[in-house]
Amino acid sequence: MGSVRLSRVAKTYGREETRVWALREVTLSVEPGTFVVILGPSGSGKTTLLNLIGALDVPSEGRVEVAGHDLTRSTEAERARFRRHKVGFVFQFFNLVPTLTARENVLLAAELVPHPRDPDALLAAVGLSHRKHHFPGELSGGEQQRVAVARALAKNPEVILADEPTGSLDSQSGAQVLALLWRFARDEGRTVLMVTHNQALAQIADRVLRLKDGRIVEDRRNEEPRTPEEVVW
Ligand SMILES: Nc1ncnc2c1ncn2[C@@H]1O[C@H](COP(=O)(O)OP(=O)(O)OP(=O)(O)O)[C@@H](O)[C@H]1O
Numbered sequence: 001m002g003s004v005r006l007s008r009v010a011k012t013y014g015r016e017e018t019r020v021w022a023l024r025e026v027t028l029s030v031e032p033g034t035f036v037v038i039l040g041p042s043g044s045g046k047t048t049l050l051n052l053i054g055a056l057d058v059p060s061e062g063r064v065e066v067a068g069h070d071l072t073r074s075t076e077a078e079r080a081r082f083r084r085h086k087v088g089f090v091f092q093f094f095n096l097v098p099t100l101t102a103r104e105n106v107l108l109a110a111e112l113v114p115h116p117r118d119p120d121a122l123l124a125a126v127g128l129s130h131r132k133h134h135f136p137g138e139l140s141g142g143e144q145q146r147v148a149v150a151r152a153l154a155k156n157p158e159v160i161l162a163d164e165p166t167g168s169l170d171s172q173s174g175a176q177v178l179a180l181l182w183r184f185a186r187d188e189g190r191t192v193l194m195v196t197h198n199q200a201l202a203q204i205a206d207r208v209l210r211l212k213d214g215r216i217v218e219d220r221r222n223e224e225p226r227t228p229e230e231v232v233w
Pocket residue numbers: 013014020021022040041042043044045046047048049
């Protein structure tokens with residue numbers, strides 16, 4: 001299932017005197033079913049970390065293993081297959097296809113995998129049955145993000161990577177999106193890694209990672225995480 005293991009991972013950009021260390025000496029092991037919240041200042045390496053786990057990028061050093069796949073020893077074609085089958089992505093700005101309806105956006109993801117979840121059931125679960133034939137431009141930000149979560153879940157992925165999924169939402173829509181991601185980890189044993197600038201969201205995490213200057217400077221487990229509904233933000 002969706003285990004995540006990084007061993008002495010570094011990621012650099014550029015060369016020699018202009019080299020930037022986006023990540024260094026990152027070692028991490030996350031068990032399936034964990035809801036991980038990743039905090040850290042701008043430029044600390046949070047997005048880079050998600051990109052490596054999601055096989056959108058490869059490390060400069062070290063090893064990345066996700067859901068039993070060694071992403072550092074795979075070809076680009078294998079990584080594309082891994083992204084397609086194993087990972088659901090949720091971004092800050094939804095990234096829906098504007099010319100497709102909500103339902104078609106979810107269907108498009110479902111068609112990528114052999115054992116998808118039912119798009120209509122997912123749209124019902126995110127409270128959007130009545131809006132499924134609407135285009136993204138006809139939906140509010142919160143509704144679009146709920147479609148994006150339904151799209152990510154449609155693939156029934158082992159790992160969900162969410163980069164500031166509530167960053168552009170009002171608090172009520174944000175809470176709904178959060179609850180969907182949280183339940184997916186809790187009820188279905190999937191691994192969710194979520195980057196956020198909102199410190200309050202650490203309370204709902206099973207595990208909190210804090211990055212600074214490309215290193216993990218805090219790695220804490222919450223014995224009794226709160227539910228998204230309990231957190232005021
Ligand atoms: N393609 C790139 N080329 C050069 N440097 C990059 C590239 N991508 C990221 N970086 C640098 O790597 C470092 C980490 O970036 P990253 O986007 O992972 O940070 P972040 O914690 O997600 O920041 P933010 O909260 O602002 O999104 C930064 O110094 C950034 O400027």
